[in-house]
Amino acid sequence: MIWEVFRQEKSGDYHKHCGNVHAPDREMALLFAEVQHGRRKPTNSLWVTPQKEIGEVDTEDTAFGGTTDKSYRWAMTYNFEAAASEVEESESEQATADRERKAQIEGGS
Amino acid sequence: MDIEEVKQRAGPREFSPKDEMPEEYRKAATRMIQFHANSEIMGAYLEKPFIRQAPSLDRKLAFSAKVQDEIGHGQLLYRAAESLGIKTRDEMLDELAEGKGKFLNCFHYPMESYVETPMIAFFVDGAAMRRQATLKSTSWEPYAHAMDKVCFEEGFHVKHGEAILYELMTGSKKEQEMTQEAFEKWWPRIIQFFGPTNEKSTHHGFASEVGLKQMSNDDLRTAFLNAYIPKAEKYGLEIPDEPRISKNDDGTYEVVEEDLDWDEFFTIAKNDYEPGVGQINGRKAAQDAVEWVRESLDSHENRLYGSSQPQAAD
Ligand SMILES: [Fe+2]
Ligand SMILES: [Fe+2]
Numbered sequence: 001m002i003w004e005v006f007r008q009e010k011s012g013d014y015h016k017h018c019g020n021v022h023a024p025d026r027e028m029a030l031l032f033a034e035v036q037h038g039r040r041k042p043t044n045s046l047w048v049t050p051q052k053e054i055g056e057v058d059t060e061d062t063a064f065g066g067t068t069d070k071s072y073r074w075a076m077t078y079n080f081e082a083a084a085s086e087v088e089e090s091e092s093e094q095a096t097a098d099r100e101r102k103a104q105i106e107g108g109s
Numbered sequence: 110m111d112i113e114e115v116k117q118r119a120g121p122r123e124f125s126p127k128d129e130m131p132e133e134y135r136k137a138a139t140r141m142i143q144f145h146a147n148s149e150i151m152g153a154y155l156e157k158p159f160i161r162q163a164p165s166l167d168r169k170l171a172f173s174a175k176v177q178d179e180i181g182h183g184q185l186l187y188r189a190a191e192s193l194g195i196k197t198r199d200e201m202l203d204e205l206a207e208g209k210g211k212f213l214n215c216f217h218y219p220m221e222s223y224v225e226t227p228m229i230a231f232f233v234d235g236a237a238m239r240r241q242a243t244l245k246s247t248s249w250e251p252y253a254h255a256m257d258k259v260c261f262e263e264g265f266h267v268k269h270g271e272a273i274l275y276e277l278m279t280g281s282k283k284e285q286e287m288t289q290e291a292f293e294k295w296w297p298r299i300i301q302f303f304g305p306t307n308e309k310s311t312h313h314g315f316a317s318e319v320g321l322k323q324m325s326n327d328d329l330r331t332a333f334l335n336a337y338i339p340k341a342e343k344y345g346l347e348i349p350d351e352p353r354i355s356k357n358d359d360g361t362y363e364v365v366e367e368d369l370d371w372d373e374f375f376t377i378a379k380n381d382y383e384p385g386v387g388q389i390n391g392r393k394a395a396q397d398a399v400e401w402v403r404e405s406l407d408s409h410e411n412r413l414y415g416s417s418q419p420q421a422a423d
Contacts, residue, residue, distance in 0.1 A: 073265055082264070
């Protein structure tokens with residue numbers, strides 16, 4: 001049975017997918033994950049879940065965020081100096097996400 | 110873990126569902142997150158009519174995206190609250206419908222005219238964002254995680270609100286006057302957004318000792334005023350004479366409390382303020398109308414997986 005493995009670097013972080021292991025049950029999957037994924041990289045916690053329990057939708061099935069122009073939902077569209085630092089921070093996170101999204105669409109998938 | 114240990118360890122994202130948290134902590138966190146979640150939902154209902162009433166297609170689209178975001182924030186936050194094991198999401202939604210769930214003062218006031226929308230979308234969202242930015246380092250990890258996504262999205266809300274304010278304040282004389290009037294009506298409510306000064310806030314002490322709350326009401330209010338008074342003035346809004354606000358040498362602000370209507374504020378806090386009751390009942394009607402959807406989803410889930418009660422109270 002295949003188990004997908006998610007590793008959290010430090011407390012409070014998200015668990016991010018880092019690979020999978022082959023194991024007969026959850027306990028052994030955790031043990032193998034520990035050995036294969038938690039040995040060298042900084043690890044605070046690991047999750048394992050049976051691969052067949054994971055649902056997926058990808059760019060072949062859908063156009064994420066749609067294909068119409070939705071610039072109205074981005075902070076960058078509104079050309080004003082940010083009122084406060086937290087607004088500025090949000091805008092720069094959005095700008096980064098938008099840039100990455102566009103690069104991915106242009107680059108094809 | 111006992112309360113003493115909680116206070117000692119209290120730091121950003123320190124506690125998660127894996128920790129045995131004392132009931133006092135879990136109850137305080139539930140109260141705070143549920144209040145926050147309720148506010149997101151009630152704010153969304155307040156703005157919903159402006160998807161139709163907004164004067165252009167762009168504005169309608171932006172309002173619809175924003176309202177959708179706010180409902181999403183509510184859902185994220187109910188999940189974060191649910192993870193404390195005190196109340197389920199359904200219980201919290203029912204409490205809101207029954208008038209037992211508490212939420213922000215500003216969302217108890219109906220919004221009648223389009224010129225009022227920047228009062229919420231710029232000033233109230235701005236005030237909320239100030240607070241939310243500090244909550245990225247709250248001690249309950251699922252709450253902090255929810256804030257990552259919420260703050261990511263909020264920048265659009267505030268800037269969209271600012272764009273509307275700019276448009277109105279550079280519009281016709283009539284528009285400018287109506288916007289100034291709306292500002293005068295909303296300004297005291299916006300100041301009260303941060304609640305009374307610390308001494309009167311009953312839950313502040315404990316919530317900050319255990320790291321749930323990261324900044325005092327007074328500091329939040331000061332930070333807000335520092336950023337948003339200049340913006341209001343820039344667009345030609347006149348700050349009303351009352352409440353009297355004075356700036357201290359250290360950059361903090363002093364708001365003369367007697368100039369604000371605290372009777373109204375505390376009536377609102379009890380959900381007894383008449384126009385606010387209308388807002389609550391309006392949302393209840395919407396919740397009742399789609400009860401059949403929840404029922405059919407639940408029975409579908411039960412058929413597939415058995416009982417669907419998520420993390421019910423212990
Ligand atoms: Fe929100
Ligand atoms: Fe918002």
